[in-house]
Amino acid sequence: MLRTEGLxxxxxxxxxxxxxxxxxxxxxxxxxxxxxxxxxxxxxxxxAALRTPQAGxxxxxxxxxxxxxxxxxxxxxxxxxxxxxxxxxxxVRDYVLLGRYPHARSPFGWSAExxxxxxxxxxxxxxxGFGDRPFATLSGGERQRARAAxxxxxxxxxxxxxxxxxxxxxxxxVAVLExxxxxxxxxxxxxxxxxxxxxxxxxYCHRFLLLFGAGRHVVGRAEDVLTGDxxxxxxxxxxxxxxxxxxxxxxxxxxxxxxPHV
Amino acid sequence: MSRAAGxxxxxxxxxxxxxxxxxxxxxxxxxxxxxxxxxxxxxxxxSDIVWKxxxxxxxxxxxxxxxxxxxxxxxxxxLRNPLADPYVFGISGGAALGVMFGMLLGLxxxxxxxxxxxxxxxxxxxxxxxxxxxxxWNPYRLLLTGVVVAAGLNALLxxxxxxxxxxxVKGMLYWLMGDLGYAGNPLPALVxxxxxxxxxxxxxxxxxxxxxxxxxxxxxxVAVSGVEVVLFGVAAVAAVxxxxxxxxxxxxxxxxxxxxxxxGFADHRWLLPGSILIGGGFLVMADTVARSAWAPLQFPVGxxxxxxxxxxxxxxxxxxxxDAAH
Numbered sequence: 001m002l003r004t005e006g007l008x009x010x011x012x013x014x015x016x017x018x019x020x021x022x023x024x025x026x027x028x029x030x031x032x033x034x035x036x037x038x039x040x041x042x043x044x045x046x047x048a049a050l051r052t053p054q055a056g057x058x059x060x061x062x063x064x065x066x067x068x069x070x071x072x073x074x075x076x077x078x079x080x081x082x083x084x085x086x087x088x089x090x091x092v093r094d095y096v097l098l099g100r101y102p103h104a105r106s107p108f109g110w111s112a113e114x115x116x117x118x119x120x121x122x123x124x125x126x127x128x129g130f131g132d133r134p135f136a137t138l139s140g141g142e143r144q145r146a147r148a149a150x151x152x153x154x155x156x157x158x159x160x161x162x163x164x165x166x167x168x169x170x171x172x173x174v175a176v177l178e179x180x181x182x183x184x185x186x187x188x189x190x191x192x193x194x195x196x197x198x199x200x201x202x203x204y205c206h207r208f209l210l211l212f213g214a215g216r217h218v219v220g221r222a223e224d225v226l227t228g229d230x231x232x233x234x235x236x237x238x239x240x241x242x243x244x245x246x247x248x249x250x251x252x253x254x255x256x257x258x259x260p261h262v
Numbered sequence: 263m264s265r266a267a268g269x270x271x272x273x274x275x276x277x278x279x280x281x282x283x284x285x286x287x288x289x290x291x292x293x294x295x296x297x298x299x300x301x302x303x304x305x306x307x308x309s310d311i312v313w314k315x316x317x318x319x320x321x322x323x324x325x326x327x328x329x330x331x332x333x334x335x336x337x338x339x340x341l342r343n344p345l346a347d348p349y350v351f352g353i354s355g356g357a358a359l360g361v362m363f364g365m366l367l368g369l370x371x372x373x374x375x376x377x378x379x380x381x382x383x384x385x386x387x388x389x390x391x392x393x394x395x396x397x398x399w400n401p402y403r404l405l406l407t408g409v410v411v412a413a414g415l416n417a418l419l420x421x422x423x424x425x426x427x428x429x430x431v432k433g434m435l436y437w438l439m440g441d442l443g444y445a446g447n448p449l450p451a452l453v454x455x456x457x458x459x460x461x462x463x464x465x466x467x468x469x470x471x472x473x474x475x476x477x478x479x480x481x482x483x484v485a486v487s488g489v490e491v492v493l494f495g496v497a498a499v500a501a502v503x504x505x506x507x508x509x510x511x512x513x514x515x516x517x518x519x520x521x522x523x524x525x526g527f528a529d530h531r532w533l534l535p536g537s538i539l540i541g542g543g544f545l546v547m548a549d550t551v552a553r554s555a556w557a558p559l560q561f562p563v564g565x566x567x568x569x570x571x572x573x574x575x576x577x578x579x580x581x582x583x584x585d586a587a588h
Contacts, residue, residue, distance in 0.1 A: 050477055074483030084478045089528035101471050102483035108531060
C-alpha cells in the first residue's frame with residue numbers, strides 16, 4: 001500500500017536516512033525507534049508528503065505521494081504531528097470536526113454523518129462533556145486526546161503518528177494503542193508510529209524500524225531486530241531483556257549508585 | 263442563539279449604522295422623510311442631501327471599513343498573529359507616500375490616487391520580494407520585513423510633512439489619520455468589496471484549518487501555498503482599495519476581527535461575513551460622529567475609530583477574562 005524506494009533524507013551537512021526501502025503492508029503496525037534527532041519525525045513527514053526527500057520516493061499504490069492531490073491524499077493518509085499550535089479558534093468539537101475536512105462535500109457546513117463520526121470519536125477518547133469547551137483551555141493530555149479524536153475522525157487508511165502517547169495517562173495510552181491495533185486488524189490500516197516506549201512498542205507493534213542516525217537503519221520483526229546489542233547501539237544505553245508471562249521485554253539497566261534503594 | 267441568527271443581528275447592526283449615517287448630519291432627517299426620499303427620489307432638498315451627499319459618503323465609509331476588516335481578518339489567519347493588520351505589507355506607507363507626494367506637487371485627486379496606487383504596489387512588491395528572496399518562506403519574515411519597510415516609509419512621510427508648505431500640511435495629516443471627506447463615488451470600492459468577498463468566502467473552511475499551522479493544514483488536504491497566494495492577493499487588493507477611499511484609517515482592520523471573534527463568530531465561515539458587516543457598520547458610525555458631533559468642525563474619522571474602538575475592545579477583553587476565570 002505505502003512503500004519507500006531508496007529514500008534519502010538529509011539536512012545540509014547531516015544525513016538522517018539513506019537507501020531506505022520498506023513496504024508497509026495493510027494490517028501492519030510499525031514502530032519507528034531511535035534517539036532524539038535521528039530522523040524519525042523527518043521520515044514521518046516524508047511519508048506524508050509534507051517534505052520532499054533528497055533522493056528516492058514514497059509511493060502510495062501506483063502514485064508518488066507528492067503527486068497525489070492534497071485532499072485525496074488526506075483521505076488516505078492521516079498524520080498526528082508531534083507538535084502543533086495550541087491556539088485554536090474554536091471548541092473541541094470544532095477541532096475534531098476538522099478531521100472531516102478532506103471528506104466534506106460542501107465547504108459550508110458539516111453533514112450529519114460528519115457530526116456523527118466526530119461525536120463518536122469524542123466519546124471514544126472520553127471527551128464527552130468537553131465538546132463545547134474552547135480547545136485552547138484543555139490540559140496537555142486532554143489536548144492530545146482531542147488530537148487523536150480528530151485523527152480517527154479523518155478515517156485514513158494509513159496512520160502516521162509522531163509520539164502518539166505523549167502527555168497521555170496510562171489508560172489513555174492503552175486506549176489509543178488498542179484503537180490503532182483495531183484499525184490495523186479490522187480495517188487493514190497501516191499504522192506507523194514513532195515511539196519512545198519500548199514496552200508498548202514490543203506489545204503492540206509487528207514491525208520495527210530502528211534509526212541509528214547517519215543513514216544507518218535496521219528493519220524487521222521483533223524477534224529479529226530487538227536484541228540487546230541492537231538496542232544498546234540504538235540508544236547508547238544498556239538494556240536487559242526480561243521474560244515476564246511469556247513476553248520478552250527490555251528494561252534499562254540500573255546505573256550504579258543512582259536512584260532510590262529499597 | 264444560532265450563528266445564522268447572529269449574522270442576522272450583525273446585518274441589522276450594519277443596516278442601523280447606515281440608516282443613522284444617512285439621517286444624521288448638519289441637517290437631520292426624520293425617519294419617514296428619509297424612507298420616502300430613499301424610495302421616491304425627488305428634486306427636493308432632502309432627496310438631494312440623501313442621494314448626493316449622505317448616501318455616497320455612507321457607502322464609501324461602509325466599503326472602506328468592510329475592506330479593512332476583511333483584509334485584517336485574512337492577515338491575522340495568514341500570519342497566525344493576532345496583531346496583524348491590513349497594513350503589514352507596507353501598503354499604507356506606500357500609498358501614503360504616493361498621495362503625499364501628489365499633494366506636495368499640487369496634483370489633482372485622480373493623479374494623487376494613481377500615485378497612491380503605485381506607491382502601494384511598489385511597497386508591497388518590495389516587502390513580498392524581500393521576504394521571498396531569502397527562500398524557505400515563513401510568515402514571521404514577512405511580518406518583520408513589513409514592519410521594517412513601514413518604518414522606512416514613515417521616515418520619508420515625516421520628511422514630506424516637514425518639507426510641505428504650511429497650508430498643505432493639514433490636508434496631509436487628515437489623509438494620514440484617515441478621512442472620508444474626499445471620498446468620491448463609492449461604487450468602485452463597493453464592487454471590489456463584493457468581488458473580494460466572493461473570492462475569499464469559498465476559502466473560509468481552508469482558513470479554519472490553516473489556523474492550525476501550515477503543516478497540519480497540508481496534512482488535512484489544504485493546498486497551502488495556493489490558498490495563501492490567493493488570500494494574500496485578496497488582502498492586498500482590499501487594503502489598497504480601502505486606503506485609496508479613506509486614507510490610512512487605523513484600528514478597524516486590527517480590532518473588528520477581534521470584536522467579531524469575541525462575539526462568538528470565530529469560525530471563518532461566519533467570521534468573514536461578520537467582519538465585513540461590523541467593519542462597514544463601525545466605520546459608518548465613526549464617520550457619522552466625526553462629521554456631525556462637533557459640526558461645523560469635521561474630525562478625521564481615524565481619530566474616532568481609535569477613540570471608539572479601543573474602549574470597546576478593552577471592555578470585551580475584560581469580560582472574556584472574567585468568563586475564563588470562572
